[in-house]
Amino acid sequence: MSDSSTSTALVMTTRTESSSEPATLLSPLTPELYRIAGRRVEVGDVVTLALESPSGQTSSAFAHGQFNMITAFGVGEVAISISSAPGAPGPIEHSIRDVGAVTHALCIAPIGATVGVRGPFGTNWGIDDLEDGADVVVVAGGIGLAPLRGAVRDLVERRRAGRGEVFVVVGARSPGQILFAEDLEEWRRSGAHVTVTVDVGAPGWEGPVGVVTSLLDGAPFDPDRSAALTCGPEIMMRFAARALADRGVDPLRIRVSLERNMQCAIGLCGHCQLGPLLVCRDGPIVPFGGTADRLFMERQR
């Protein structure tokens, strides 16, 4: 029987400290309040927000490729992947493309503003489970580089320790839309193989023009000992994953990041169903072999 007769006022900063509150009164759809501690315009329509909890004790307990649900108060909530690396000190970063009402509100929010955060949610890239000596091919299209950024940073560190090469293949719409250009340069300087292609060139662009799969053909990785991580438009992932498998990479070691409408992120709302999967619970990152390979082929699923 319920013994609740009084209103449960939650100043969210004290929520986790307040052990006397019965946990059953706290909805999993209620976010923590975070503060925008930093804001950086990446390229035209992408902004990176650095978020910190009011206590300053921002949790970095997430895994590469996981996402948070971010609330722009009064507008709504949206799933955004974490673009910083786990364990890194300071605020956690989310890189957001301005494509809808909520992402627009987040992109224009000023430093100091309050946003809601729930998470982290979802499966991860699994790079901590890679055996020594395994090379990693990372294929990203557009904003798909955001959930891979933290992983690549740590893969570059892993390479420095002599535990495996890193190949990063990035597709962007145009040279002006290349996300995290400074990071790409730093990874390249650190010894990662970084290549970038664009859909449409521009004056001064001397790099390749075309789809990412064309860069995979020439990338000097050894498929027998490679794993692959890919995130981007579904059609890009479909062709990239198949190209990697055709090169000889084990399809079970190719991971893709699925996307569906997500509203609760905890397997309750049903929106993110993709055939047998609840993408928030069973994904977003799933193996290509045996899972995404089949789902990519099913129309309107």
Next chain:
Amino acid sequence: MDVGDEAVIDRGGLDALIAGLRSTGFRTMGPVARNGAIVLGEVAWSGDLPLGWRDHQEPGRYRLEQNQSPELFRWAVGPASWKSEFFSPEEVVWRTSTSDGQVTLTEPDEPAGPIAIIGARPCELTALEVLDRVLRGGDVPDNRYAARRDDAFVLVAECGTPAGTCFCTSMGTGPSAGTGYDLALTELVESEHRFYAQVGSAAGAEVLAQVSHRPVTTDDRSARQAVLARAEAQMGRSLDTEGLPGLLARNLEHPRWEEVAERCLSCGNCTLVCPTCFCSDIKDVSDISGAVERQRRWASCFDLEHSYLHGGPVRPTTASRYRQWLTHKLSTWWDQFGESGCVGCGRCIAWCPVSIDLTEEAAAIRATDGAVAAGEGRTS
């Protein structure tokens, strides 16, 4: 009195049982005949139950008629399901208030008093257990749903009069009570009007012990068996579940999806009456003062917006949305939750305005397993 015990009570005993539950703070809710349908309402005594009413259900058709029968449970299921009492069609998750620049989120209170269900059908209790697996069985449970279910008292009424749309025997959910109830009653009318009671929990034992009851006789036992046998014999429909999840999973391009889409209005009635459909929209709403409310509301996979992704809906056609609904109920629910999402209550058949019958749709696909619509099927 213990779990597994049986006894017989009369209508006065049922009234005492309801009164006993009410005296300990329960809101006693049950089936009531209202506006031409059996829906859920407050049941303060047995006279609030659908006395003498019976239902007639066929695809796209639901009618009630009343006669002089003393029976309270001579009907199958109405359009309302117990889902709505535990998982609200519409609820506020939290509200904001702001003072001195400090945003505070407040979660609303629960309504006072736990629910006592007076007369859920066995298929309906199974439906609640299916919902349990979804809404409280995962890593992050819906805390409100879980608390309401924990607190609830469940009295099941075994089924003696299935409708033309019923197929619980195919799904293994009725007409007899399975598990998970506090008390199960079987209404018996031959020779005397009485209820065969089975105790399913300590709470049920406690409630039953407090009302006037007598031991069951051989006659009572055979009368109950006769009621259940009659119910099984009168089951209006059947669904062949043999290999059904796999059958549907391999027929995603079957021409039947386009054919049913010619009839389907994509209205979502089936999802609203379904006792296990659990989809919800989560929307933030603000008012002119700047206060914000997060609302959660039942949603339907037949809505175009349900699958919206930047750029448009993933399932833009009625065929894709009907396929999503049917394959989820009968196939991918097994992948997601390890069981069927359909309990065989037949509501979706009766309340479909164009009489679409999921048992018929599944049978049509089975009859032409492997058919592929012209021009469909990807090769690359």
